[in-house]
Amino acid sequence: VLAFVLERGGAPKLVERPEPPPRRGWTRVRVRFAGICSTDLELARGYMDFEGVLGHEFVGEALDGPLAGRRVVAEINFGCGRCERCLRGLARHCPDRRVLGILGADGALAEFVAVPDGNLHAVPDAVDDRTAVFTEPVAAACEILEQSAARGLEGPALVLGDGKLGPLVAQVLAGEGLEVHLHGRHLDRLAWIEERGVRRIESVPARRYPTVVDATGSRSGLQAALAAVVPRGTVVLKTTVADRYELNLAPVVVDEITIVGSRCGPFAPALERLADGRVRVDPLVDGCYPLEEAERAFEAARRPGTRKILVAVS
Amino acid sequence: VLAFVLERGGAPKLVERPEPPPRRGWTRVRVRFAGICSTDLELARGYMDFEGVLGHEFVGEALDGPLAGRRVVAEINFGCGRCERCLRGLARHCPDRRVLGILGADGALAEFVAVPDGNLHAVPDAVDDRTAVFTEPVAAACEILEQSAARGLEGPALVLGDGKLGPLVAQVLAGEGLEVHLHGRHLDRLAWIEERGVRRIESVPARRYPTVVDATGSRSGLQAALAAVVPRGTVVLKTTVADRYELNLAPVVVDEITIVGSRCGPFAPALERLADGRVRVDPLVDGCYPLEEAERAFEAARRPGTRKILVAVS
Numbered sequence: 001v002l003a004f005v006l007e008r009g010g011a012p013k014l015v016e017r018p019e020p021p022p023r024r025g026w027t028r029v030r031v032r033f034a035g036i037c038s039t040d041l042e043l044a045r046g047y048m049d050f051e052g053v054l055g056h057e058f059v060g061e062a063l064d065g066p067l068a069g070r071r072v073v074a075e076i077n078f079g080c081g082r083c084e085r086c087l088r089g090l091a092r093h094c095p096d097r098r099v100l101g102i103l104g105a106d107g108a109l110a111e112f113v114a115v116p117d118g119n120l121h122a123v124p125d126a127v128d129d130r131t132a133v134f135t136e137p138v139a140a141a142c143e144i145l146e147q148s149a150a151r152g153l154e155g156p157a158l159v160l161g162d163g164k165l166g167p168l169v170a171q172v173l174a175g176e177g178l179e180v181h182l183h184g185r186h187l188d189r190l191a192w193i194e195e196r197g198v199r200r201i202e203s204v205p206a207r208r209y210p211t212v213v214d215a216t217g218s219r220s221g222l223q224a225a226l227a228a229v230v231p232r233g234t235v236v237l238k239t240t241v242a243d244r245y246e247l248n249l250a251p252v253v254v255d256e257i258t259i260v261g262s263r264c265g266p267f268a269p270a271l272e273r274l275a276d277g278r279v280r281v282d283p284l285v286d287g288c289y290p291l292e293e294a295e296r297a298f299e300a301a302r303r304p305g306t307r308k309i310l311v312a313v314s
Numbered sequence: 315v316l317a318f319v320l321e322r323g324g325a326p327k328l329v330e331r332p333e334p335p336p337r338r339g340w341t342r343v344r345v346r347f348a349g350i351c352s353t354d355l356e357l358a359r360g361y362m363d364f365e366g367v368l369g370h371e372f373v374g375e376a377l378d379g380p381l382a383g384r385r386v387v388a389e390i391n392f393g394c395g396r397c398e399r400c401l402r403g404l405a406r407h408c409p410d411r412r413v414l415g416i417l418g419a420d421g422a423l424a425e426f427v428a429v430p431d432g433n434l435h436a437v438p439d440a441v442d443d444r445t446a447v448f449t450e451p452v453a454a455a456c457e458i459l460e461q462s463a464a465r466g467l468e469g470p471a472l473v474l475g476d477g478k479l480g481p482l483v484a485q486v487l488a489g490e491g492l493e494v495h496l497h498g499r500h501l502d503r504l505a506w507i508e509e510r511g512v513r514r515i516e517s518v519p520a521r522r523y524p525t526v527v528d529a530t531g532s533r534s535g536l537q538a539a540l541a542a543v544v545p546r547g548t549v550v551l552k553t554t555v556a557d558r559y560e561l562n563l564a565p566v567v568v569d570e571i572t573i574v575g576s577r578c579g580p581f582a583p584a585l586e587r588l589a590d591g592r593v594r595v596d597p598l599v600d601g602c603y604p605l606e607e608a609e610r611a612f613e614a615a616r617r618p619g620t621r622k623i624l625v626a627v628s
Contacts, residue, residue, distance in 0.1 A: 085545070090545075090546065093545040093546060093569065093570070095521075143570075147570065151464045151465060207409075222563070231399070231404075231407040232404065232407060237563070237566055237567055238567065239567070240564050240567045240568065241562075241563065241564060242564055243562060243564075244560040244561060244562045245560065245561070245562075246558040246559065246560050246561075247558060247559070247560075247561050247563070248555075248557060248558045248559075249536070249551070249555065249561075249575075250554050250555060250556055250557075251575075252551060252573065252575035253551055253552065253553070253554045253575040253576065253577055254554065254575070254577060255407065255575065256407070256457075256461065256574075256575045256576055256577055257575045258572060258573065258574045258575070259566065259572070259573040259574075259575075260570075260572045260573075261563075261565075261566035261567040261568070261569065261570045261571045261572070261573075262567065262570055263567055263568060263570055
């Protein structure tokens with residue numbers, strides 16, 4: 001089985017590996033497409049000391065298990081299933097979790113991937129393969145809705161970052177009826193997003209937005225979000241910066257701002273939004289490479305301004 | 315009128331100033347006691363470029379206005395009264411606000427202070443003068459309850475910092491029936507707080523508390539709070555660090571932590587808690603100086619480990 005594998009201290013490379021054996025409670029999936037996300041690029045640089053097959057965004061065909069024969073996508077956090085968090089439905093915060101292609105579990109940049117049955121979701125017919133690859137990042141965008149369920153989100157909302165995640169977040173929020181503004185460096189490529197109810201803005205007014213999402217992936221994102229939010233407003237932090245960096249958090253206290261860290265989300269609402277067209281993803285694909293050219297795919301994904309790069313596996 | 319005044323670039327000093335003139339809608343108050351807080355020490359070092367009479371924690375006697383003859387305390391934010399935030403009862407976030415002894419308004423380290431009528435609260439008889447001086451910081455502690463009203467606070471709660479604000483926050487939270495742990499450097503002086511339902515702890519377990527309050531006033535406070543909070547938990551940030559400093563916020567995203575900045579709060583619930591004894595403050599007083607010795611009072615307040623220093627004015 002061909003797989004794109006990272007070994008500690010090295011660069012990821014294609015290797016032949018044995019097929020994953022059948023395992024009770026786990027489904028083997030023949031991968032059709034996988035997507036490359038910024039986390040993959042970080043992992044390839046040594047983040048989290050991950051070793052194994054990379055890739056956590058994918059769609060494929062279940063070869064066995066309860067969904068055998070169906071097209072499937074998979075939630076990426078494998079919880080222990082027994083702890084208090086798993087029992088509350090928060091496997092993504094299980095202290096003993098493994099994470100597909102990120103932490104202790106081989107990922108989807110391979111011909112086959114093995115996933116716990118309970119993590120799988122059948123893909124509706126209305127969602128084609130290239131769209132289904134986006135289920136994981138759209139779920140990450142939907143997480144913002146889940147986290148704010150108790151108090152609701154107030155608009156207008158500003159999304160900072162128009163790379164991979166920002167346009168998904170903007171569409172998910174606009175789909176809830178919020179007025180949404182999107183700011184980034186390549187807005188000219190996003191004319192289509194206006195039809196989804198998202199307004200592109202060239203400059204960001206100060207202290208204006210009750211809700212601001214930092215999806216820049218950059219160190220300057222949080223500080224820019226803090227400048228744009230109104231006093232008592234909410235900043236949703238999607239950007240992970242792996243190490244220490246300088247910040248001035250005085251405005252957080254003085255203006256009583258709430259910062260909500262936000263990571264992985266639920267797949268069901270993501271698939272709904274991809275199926276009914278509330279979230280459109282095809283214009284975000286900047287290239288597609290066969291698995292045999294995974295190294296080239298990573299090179300392309302690394303180029304500044306590149307959005308989603310897909311890998312066609314089978 | 316004797317007043318303790320800060321001029322730009324200098325150290326604060328005692329000067330004779332004219333009595334504040336009567337002004338429609340404002341009450342003149344003869345100050346009895348004022349308290350020194352960490353913000354005063356920062357202002358004296360140049361923070362916010364404040365010029366004028368220092369001091370924002372006080373109790374006194376109203377000389378005119380609707381509460382003439384009564385003992386009073388005063389909310390410190392003077393809003394414009396017309397903007398959307400003022401009309402929502404959030405004068406403390408009015409963009410044009412003045413703040414008593416902090417921003418554009420003379421403070422209470424003087425024989426007389428002038429305050430808008432609407433900011434005054436009569437002090438219940440059950441609250442003596444030295445206790446009433448604590449209304450402002452107890453209100454800042456109560457602000458945590460107001461900000462979490464929508465989603466509620468989950469216990470056990472950890473309060474980091476046992477200086478001036480921490481023991482007040484701990485008592486306010488314990489008064490709501492939460493299990494509260496308090497951590498700091500001088501816990502031996504706080505034996506009495508156990509009677510208020512607050513447990514003192516010598517070492518902080520990692521990832522344990524659904525709610526953590528950083529009341530350390532130090533740069534290391536937020537990082538310590540992030541280490542102590544459970545995934546999906548809430549960190550309330552009371553510490554203001556005036557400039558940029560290094561932080562690692564990756565755990566905020568990975569563990570989906572919410573950081574809530576928290577500043578000034580409502581006076582009514584603070585006075586209630588001081589009147590019915592839910593919050594005890596007298597053991598936090600480390601000294602009391604006459605106004606004529608205000609400079610010595612500031613020196614004492616600056617000594618590491620010193621908690622509340624009072625100034626007896628009249």
